[in-house]
Amino acid sequence: MVIKILGSGCANCKKLEANVREALKQLGIEATIEKVEDFKDIMAYGVMRTPALVVDDQVKVMGRVPSIEGIKKYL
Amino acid sequence: MIFDWLNDRLLKMEWLSELIRLLVEKVFGLSINDKIGGSIHFFIYDTIKIFILLSALIFVISYIQSYFPPERTKKILRRVKGIKGNILGALLGTITPFCSCSSIPIFIGFTSAGLPLGVIFSFLISSPMVDLASLMLLMSFFGHKIAIAYVVVGLILAVVGGTLIEKFRLEKYVEGYVREIEDVDAEVPEMTHGERISYSKEQVRDIIKGVWLYVLIGVGIGAAIHNWIPQSVIENVIGENNPFAVLLATIVSIPMYADIFGTLPIAEALFAKGVDLGTIMSFMMAVTALSLPSLIMLSKVVKPKLLAIFVSIVTVGIIIVGYIFNAFSYIFM
Numbered sequence: 001m002v003i004k005i006l007g008s009g010c011a012n013c014k015k016l017e018a019n020v021r022e023a024l025k026q027l028g029i030e031a032t033i034e035k036v037e038d039f040k041d042i043m044a045y046g047v048m049r050t051p052a053l054v055v056d057d058q059v060k061v062m063g064r065v066p067s068i069e070g071i072k073k074y075l
Numbered sequence: 076m077i078f079d080w081l082n083d084r085l086l087k088m089e090w091l092s093e094l095i096r097l098l099v100e101k102v103f104g105l106s107i108n109d110k111i112g113g114s115i116h117f118f119i120y121d122t123i124k125i126f127i128l129l130s131a132l133i134f135v136i137s138y139i140q141s142y143f144p145p146e147r148t149k150k151i152l153r154r155v156k157g158i159k160g161n162i163l164g165a166l167l168g169t170i171t172p173f174c175s176c177s178s179i180p181i182f183i184g185f186t187s188a189g190l191p192l193g194v195i196f197s198f199l200i201s202s203p204m205v206d207l208a209s210l211m212l213l214m215s216f217f218g219h220k221i222a223i224a225y226v227v228v229g230l231i232l233a234v235v236g237g238t239l240i241e242k243f244r245l246e247k248y249v250e251g252y253v254r255e256i257e258d259v260d261a262e263v264p265e266m267t268h269g270e271r272i273s274y275s276k277e278q279v280r281d282i283i284k285g286v287w288l289y290v291l292i293g294v295g296i297g298a299a300i301h302n303w304i305p306q307s308v309i310e311n312v313i314g315e316n317n318p319f320a321v322l323l324a325t326i327v328s329i330p331m332y333a334d335i336f337g338t339l340p341i342a343e344a345l346f347a348k349g350v351d352l353g354t355i356m357s358f359m360m361a362v363t364a365l366s367l368p369s370l371i372m373l374s375k376v377v378k379p380k381l382l383a384i385f386v387s388i389v390t391v392g393i394i395i396v397g398y399i400f401n402a403f404s405y406i407f408m
Binding site (some may be wrong): 011039040042043044045046047048049050058059060061062063064065066067070 | 144145146149179180181183184187252256257258259260261262263264270272277331346
């Protein structure tokens with residue numbers, strides 16, 4: 001599974017990343033996490049609000065930080 | 076009128092003012108007509124009122140906004156042409172969740188979707204200046220007539236400003252890389268009811284975290300104006316004795332970065348000191364619509380010439396609004 005965190009290094013992006021890592025750990029899933037920080041690459045997903053969560057090239061969340069439990073649904 | 080009755084209790088919170096008056100007079104042993112007692116009353120009452128209103132309003136408004144993400148706004152705007160696009164852009168600006176941190180992605184997203192530059196600017200002008208939360212707060216501080224006037228005038232300014240930018244044909248002053256980005260429609264993930272509720276709660280927390288300091292500073296300045304700065308000073312500097320009051324209020328306020336929430340207590344105190352309504356409108360609009368951080372963000376996507384034209388149009392517009400309101404302010408008194 002490839003997980004991408006879209007966002008240009010804002011505080012919420014870091015929080016989203018931390019929540020994703022924790023959710024992965026709790027579920028015992030292995031996945032690569034990539035950070036996408038360049039606007040051009042972010043826009044390539046059609047996302048206008050960061051942070052956004054992309055799982056296997058599908059935008060799951062944009063403009064908010066879901067809870068760890070909330071993230072588990074997407075993994 | 077039932078509307079006024081509700082406004083006095085729910086938005087103005089006269090009961091809270093009374094409660095704090097008792098606190099100041101009975102517990103602190105100060106009169107609220109004194110400088111110190113008056114400042115303390117203003118500070119505590121305004122702070123509590125703003126935070127209660129903020130929390131409640133942001134919650135309700137975020138819930139509504141969760142139905143209008145910018146990705147959807149983009150699709151709606153793509154369907155309309157001409158001045159209708161500007162009007163819709165300005166209106167959607169009031170309900171689309173937006174902070175200056177996302178102005179770049181929104182600008183790029185709208186541009187690559189082929190939206191006219193004027194429509195994008197109508198959106199960008201109205202978005203920080205007019206929103207549902209500010210409408211409710213203005214009602215609390217100034218009553219519904221002035222609140223509605225502010226919103227209507229703000230929307231007109233956004234439509235006219237955007238239309239002018241369109242007329243000047245400034246597309247070539249958008250940074251080249253912005254146009255090269257391909258238009259992608261994201262599948263906006265549909266949120267469940269529970270997600271909307273938790274999104275709204277997060278918004279309340281995030282926004283309060285972001286603005287509490289500005290609110291306290293704003294209330295502090297308001298309290299100082301209210302009780303310590305002599306009436307004559309205010310009247311001579313930005314009151315009716317100075318014909319350049321609107322000009323001064325606008326120019327000084329442009330670089331300032333504050334939320335409408337931090338701006339209101341200052342505006343309230345100035346209003347109580349007899350500063351003209353138009354001058355106050357110009358002050359609030361200039362603080363919210365233009366600020367140094369938002370201009371720096373914007374300068375990453377547009378060339379200096381377009382930025383300068385944008386700032387000039389909005390500034391002149393705000394000054395005109397101020398003078399017109401001063402001329403007709405008797406309607407609202």
